Amino acid sequence: MKRVLVPMAALAVAALGLPLTASASVAAGVTGSLPAGTVFYTNPDSNVEQWIAANPGDSREPVIAAKVASQPQATWYTTYNPSAIQSQVSAVASAAAAKGQVPILVAYDIPNRDCGGASAGGAPTIAAYETWISDFAAGLGNATAIVLVEPDSLALQSCLSSSDASARDAAIAFAGQVLHTDDPNAKVYFDGGHSNWNSAAQQAAVLKAAGVTTDANGVFTNVSNFEWTNDELYYGQQILTDLGDASLHLVIDTSRNGIGPGNTWCDPSGRTLGLNPTANTGYSYVDAFLWVKPPGEADGCADKAGTFDPALASALATNPAAGTPGCKVTYTIASSWTGGFTANVTLANTGTEPFGGWTVTWTYPGDQTVTNLWSAFYTQTGETIAAHDPFDTNATVAAGSSASFGMQGTFSASDASPASFTLTADNGQTVICTAG
Numbered sequence: 001m002k003r004v005l006v007p008m009a010a011l012a013v014a015a016l017g018l019p020l021t022a023s024a025s026v027a028a029g030v031t032g033s034l035p036a037g038t039v040f041y042t043n044p045d046s047n048v049e050q051w052i053a054a055n056p057g058d059s060r061e062p063v064i065a066a067k068v069a070s071q072p073q074a075t076w077y078t079t080y081n082p083s084a085i086q087s088q089v090s091a092v093a094s095a096a097a098a099k100g101q102v103p104i105l106v107a108y109d110i111p112n113r114d115c116g117g118a119s120a121g122g123a124p125t126i127a128a129y130e131t132w133i134s135d136f137a138a139g140l141g142n143a144t145a146i147v148l149v150e151p152d153s154l155a156l157q158s159c160l161s162s163s164d165a166s167a168r169d170a171a172i173a174f175a176g177q178v179l180h181t182d183d184p185n186a187k188v189y190f191d192g193g194h195s196n197w198n199s200a201a202q203q204a205a206v207l208k209a210a211g212v213t214t215d216a217n218g219v220f221t222n223v224s225n226f227e228w229t230n231d232e233l234y235y236g237q238q239i240l241t242d243l244g245d246a247s248l249h250l251v252i253d254t255s256r257n258g259i260g261p262g263n264t265w266c267d268p269s270g271r272t273l274g275l276n277p278t279a280n281t282g283y284s285y286v287d288a289f290l291w292v293k294p295p296g297e298a299d300g301c302a303d304k305a306g307t308f309d310p311a312l313a314s315a316l317a318t319n320p321a322a323g324t325p326g327c328k329v330t331y332t333i334a335s336s337w338t339g340g341f342t343a344n345v346t347l348a349n350t351g352t353e354p355f356g357g358w359t360v361t362w363t364y365p366g367d368q369t370v371t372n373l374w375s376a377f378y379t380q381t382g383e384t385i386a387a388h389d390p391f392d393t394n395a396t397v398a399a400g401s402s403a404s405f406g407m408q409g410t411f412s413a414s415d416a417s418p419a420s421f422t423l424t425a426d427n428g429q430t431v432i433c434t435a436g
Helices: 008-015 022-028 047-054 061-069 085-098 126-139 162-182 200-209 229-243 310-318
Strands: 075-077 104-107 145-149 186-191 218-221 249-253 286-290 327-337 340-349 359-363 369-374 377-381 384-388 402-410 421-424 430-435
Touching: 047 061, 061 310, 075 085, 085 104, 085 126, 126 162, 145 162, 162 186, 162 200, 200 229, 218 229, 229 249, 229 286, 327 359, 327 421, 369 377
Parallel strands: 075 104, 104 145, 145 186, 186 218, 218 249, 249 286, 327 430
Antiparallel strands: 327 340, 340 402, 359 384, 359 421, 369 402, 377 384, 421 430
16 A cells, blocks of 8 residues: 655645646645746747747648747756856846746756667766856856756666766765855756656655755656656655655656656657646645656657657647546445445546546545555545555556555444545546446
8 A cells, every 4th residue: 555645735625525636726826835926938049949930831830839839848958068058058047037037957968878878978977067067057147947957867877886876976966066056046856757667765765865855956757758747746745755855846847748658758659748837736845847858859769869850749739638538436345344344446437538647536425534545545634535546557547447446444433435436637637427
């Protein structure tokens, strides 16, 4: 059994019978450490903007401009260029500040980057990297900025010896220190991988080794990936719980996860844009949903990693979002005794679209308290239960398929079965399920 605690503001939403999703919780006015009205910077020199300027007659240009270029996205710094990096960062930070906006910046130059994979490269040595990141930090001035330090650097260390891994951890810690020293207004986040990679406990241990509790504002997840936002919320919360520092927060890359992951991490087909960038996330521990991986920039299979590919951008902008699934919930009391019970729940997809990142909620008519739940996560506030898909398994429920979980609980007056259930899919759509 894995239990995840949800912030009290979100639980208050659940107690009102609303699903625990960003779209429902935003109504409660909750946000993280960034002001809810934060406006992120849209870089006019981004790859997508350059493509639009060069291709005014392309049939794909209108939809790419309207749905991709219109949203603020991260600016990545991927080249070892110690003579130029300070001025490059300064140009973006200054332009954003002039507009009263917050830039999203990605430092991506760690030695042995991506373990020699599609995004191979980086500074030649740790010492060279520390010089580069110091110049990066100097370019920020005193701008309010979000800086994501080295995606994959902590989640992917399989190619490193133990001594090289320790040196990398120290370099990440150094980056956090110098960024905060040079720009106290910078909000710095370290690599949390994603929910379908390392366990939360493993990732938290590496983050601790890299100084996240002393040198960062929090953790980022799902960068350049496609995992369901709900899965990242629960996974990130587990990491933060394991880190044990309430001041640390989470940011999630939602640029391409509108219908969750595909059959590969590298330029999968059939994906769609995710939640638009916002600091008004609805969760007190989540500072922002961001478009960190610019939609349309290749992962390294459809094109060279980081190259803007209009076919990819157009597909993300035009592929249909996940449809609203139909659902039926069968709640069965398996056994009952004085003061206790066990029950099984089957969640069936009766619609035509798959759904993932699901949360199903119900309110007991009696005074039951769930003491143990397996094959799903759960929270309870009063008599309201919110059960969430187990993201460490294949939790997407195809049309015509079902997911099941069970529980044990206590009661003093009645263990009567709930009469209604609400399903929330990852794209924020909600469905009142048929009770079976």
